[in-house]
Amino acid sequence: MAGGKGTRLKPFTEVLPKPLIPINNKTAISTIIDQFKMYKIKKFYISLNFKKEILESYLKYINKNKKYSFFFLNEKKPLGTAGPIKLLEGKIKQDFFVVNCDVIFNFDISNLKRIHVKNKNILTIVVTSKKQSIPYGVCYSEDGKSLKEFKEKIENEFNINIGLYLVNKKIFKYIKKNKNLDFDKLINILLKNNEKIGLYFIESNNWKDVGQWDNYNDFTSNGKKN
Numbered sequence: 058m059a060g061g062k063g064t065r066l067k068p069f070t071e072v073l074p075k076p077l078i079p080i081n082n083k084t085a086i087s088t089i090i091d092q093f094k095m096y097k098i099k100k101f102y103i104s105l106n107f108k109k110e111i112l113e114s115y116l117k118y119i120n121k122n123k124k125y126s127f128f129f130l131n132e133k134k135p136l137g138t139a140g141p142i143k144l145l146e147g148k149i150k151q152d153f154f155v156v157n158c159d160v161i162f163n164f165d166i167s168n169l170k171r172i173h174v175k176n177k178n179i180l181t182i183v184v185t186s187k188k189q190s191i192p193y194g195v196c197y198s199e200d201g202k203s204l205k206e207f208k209e210k211i212e213n214e215f216n217i218n219i220g221l222y223l224v225n226k227k228i229f230k231y232i233k234k235n236k237n238l239d240f241d242k243l244i245n246i247l248l249k250n251n252e253k254i255g256l257y258f259i260e261s262n263n264w265k266d267v268g269q270w271d272n273y274n275d276f277t278s279n280g281k282k283n
Contacts, residue, residue: 058141059086059158060106060132066270074108076158077115078267085267086112086158087119093154096166099125102148104141106132133235138220140238146229157220164263173223178255180228180247183221185261188214216256219264227252 063075076086083091090101105112109131116127130144142155152173154166162183173181190212197206222240231246232238247254 058104058138058155059112060104060109060135060141061138061158062107062135063159070107074112076112078159080161080267084115085161086116088161089156089158090125092162093166094125098154100128101125102128102130102145102153104130104132104136104144106135135237136235137237137239139240139243140232140236142224143229143232143234143236149226152223152225155222155224159267160220160264161267162219162221162259162264164259169223169257172257173255176255177253178223179225179252180244181223181255181257182244183219183257183259183264184216185219185259185264186214187217187261188212216258219259220266221264223257 059074059076061075063070066075066078069075069078077084079085080088086103093099093101103112103116109129113129116129120127128148130141132141132144136143138157139155145153152170156162169181169183190210192210194207194209195211196204197208199205218240220240228243228247231243231250231252244254
């Protein structure tokens with residue numbers, strides 16, 4: 058998914074599209090492609106919209122030796138993080154990976170595929186745990202007037218979606234053609250229709266979101282991939 062405007066990465070994205078942000082002497086999108094290549098995946102469908110001419114030219118350049126098969130899905134208008142999947146209908150017959158272009162990952166995707174197929178999921182979401190701290194005292198009350206319990210600096214842990222999925226082709230029927238749709242809404246549509254959605258847990262150090270400056274700077278300052 059490479060058609061977004063990347064507003065969280067301004068001013069970089071005022072010049073270049075987000076997938077071309079540098080990651081350890083590569084770009085984000087080439088880093089993702091190389092990770093899939095490790096598992097002998099060489100066929101890629103890439104959604105394009107914002108600054109699509111620049112991104113398409115870059116991908117053609119890195120593929121001058123024909124190492125990959127690139128197919129471009131041109132969004133006539135922004136289709137969100139899930140809407141472009143509909144453009145694959147009729148083009149793909151097997152389960153397929155969907156990944157946001159700002160997700161850098163490093164884990165065994167062959168095991169993800171094995172579990173996805175075994176459990177017959179329409180969708181498997183890759184998740185990791187993230188702790189969130191509240192740096193204040195938290196007041197608990199039943200009536201909003203009287204204090205029942207007080208806790209200082211609470212830390213909660215959540216399972217978060219990293220932006221990488223394995224998808225069954227049955228999902229096409231839940232996505233409307235040329236309609237903007239984000240993955241959160243698609244997931245809720247699937248849940249309402251009692252479709253089976255799996256979760257695949259990875260360690261938090263096996264991925265990084267480089268789609269916003271704080272995370273990007275933290276990742277690149279380490280001088281290595283997580």
